[in-house]
Amino acid sequence: MLEGAILSHLSAFSRTYILKTLSGLKYGSLQMVMKDQGQETSRTFGSTSKDPNMPCVTLVINNSNAWTRMSINLDLGFAEAFMLGELECDDLVSLVSIYINNWKLFGTGNVLLQIIPRVQKWLFTQSNDSERALKNVSAHYDTSNSLFAAFLSPDMSYSCPIWDVNRQDEPLKDAQRRKVHNIIDKACIRKEHHVLDIGGGWAFLAIEAVKKTGCRVTVITLSVEQKDLGEQRVRDAGLEDRIEILLCDYRSTPKPSPGGFDRIVSVGMVEHVGEEYLETYFSEISRLLNPDDGVMVVQGITVNNQTPQRFHKTRSKVQTFIDKYIFPGGYLPSVRQLIDCLDTGSAGALEVECVQSIGPHYAKALRLWRENFLANWETIKVLYLKERGSMSPLDLEAFRRRWIHYFSYCEAGFRAGILGDHVITARRPQVLTEGGIVPL
Incomplete structure (x- = not known):
């Protein structure tokens, strides 16, 4: 029960962190469709430009675990959430393009939540002998x-x-x-x-x-x-x-x-x-x-x-x-x-x-x-x-x-x-x- 409460709070914190970060989106347009809290809500972030070359992506969150995964490690966390069906995306190439062009905004995720995975990477990275x-x-x-x-x-x-x-x-x-x-x-x-x-x-x-x-x-x-x-x-x-x-x-x-x-x-x-x-x-x-x-x-x-x-x-x-x-x-x-x-x-x-x-x-x-x-x-x-x-x-x-x-x-x-x-x-x-x- 305690574990469930901790995970719930972590998911809520991660959700808030990601949505706040997305408010600074400059390049591209991202529509977030959120189905993880029992009802469907939607928010759009980024450019309102009509430029046909500007990437426009819809991202659907099906499971609250996706928020935590992405906050801890945006690159790997997004990939694993996608692989497990916790989120869907209508255009992965354009989404990665948005990530690349907003790199300074996103970074690799929440630094505080990355303490454990950073230590794991430091301890367990092996030489390519x-x-x-x-x-x-x-x-x-x-x-x-x-x-x-x-x-x-x-x-x-x-x-x-x-x-x-x-x-x-x-x-x-x-x-x-x-x-x-x-x-x-x-x-x-x-x-x-x-x-x-x-x-x-x-x-x-x-x-x-x-x-x-x-x-x-x-x-x-x-x-x-x-x-x-x-x-x-x-x-x-x-x-x-x-x-x-x-x-x-x-x-x-x-x-x-x-x-x-x-x-x-x-x-x-x-x-x-x-x-x-x-x-x-x-x-x-x-x-x-x-x-x-x-x-x-x-x-x-x-x-x-x-x-x-x-x-x-x-x-x-x-x-x-x-x-x-x-x-x-x-x-x-x-x-x-x-x-x-x-x-x-x-x-x-x-x-x-x-x-x-x-x-x-x-x-x-x-x-x-x-x-x-x-x-x-x-x-x-x-x-x-x-x-x-x-x-x-x-x-x-x-x-x-x-x-x-x-x-x-x-x-x-x-x-x-x-x-x-x-x-x-x-x-x-x-x-x-x-x-x-x-x-x-």
Whole structure:
């Protein structure tokens, strides 16, 4: 009885706190429909502008627990309330956009109520060492190959594509193929090269590289499911003699003799490394790369150079939705931080040749993935239950909502420009000779 009274008072305090905070809303329009107190009431906050580009969202509170969750941790609390059906939203992408553009107003929630979760985050955050990295990768990528196949394009490419901006109806598979060939071209891969693909997923890049150049590729991954399906795809392509897939951490990858790998590529991997291992990541690339004329190309998600301090110093105090449910152990660096870590980690043995920004291309892919996921949900549900066993209807619905929120959350970040995606090409320092790149 005492516990119920405490929770009731906490919910009432949280409700008052959130509604008072919303009174300062400047960007966007938010209609709050509240059904948690036995009768339906409604309040509208924010802009009254008729601008069609101004986000306008309706948020329905079904259960008073949602108030407390959001007050304690706005990012994670909102996500969990949505997953459990304690609230509904008619446009998650626009809602996250409102949150981003009113960041100074919202912050991460009520600081007083965050004391316990902040202490928990401080005490229990674990290093992304080899053992933890294996568990973190498995948590997301070993969910189910059939799940990923239901929303990705047939190539199973799970990273930022490059769209033809003159083709509005371009298929996703064409944009993903363009992304992969962009990597192959930047790495200057030739037939005689042995290429290492770090975090090579389902081997799409490896297969395309061999088809285009005739090279040899070693793929490393920590996902058992990816390795199994990747090897099947290699067999289907008839390329078993040119591609091998190893279940291996980048820190323990064997170096081929005598000179290492001629080229190293890595797409969508650097964001899983963790802040404390960024220099190690580039140190390992340098160790494995041919010391004379090696080239590396890394593509990954980044944060805007102007936002990393705010993004990490505030969010790192409490656990986020992405931390807990999507990519545990992950960390998004800025481009500046990546280049600094590349230089320090390689001890100056790698020089940046090119930095390409493709972040604006990602939002459309995330929208299409979300649409594919929703369109194929009945198939996903059947296959997932077949692979994972029985789940309660509540757990299954929470699983569905988790993925919807993930796609929407990230799409909003890319639309706002807080998130980016960059392709960094670096090579061994060039020695000027008579027969060099530019004749003397």
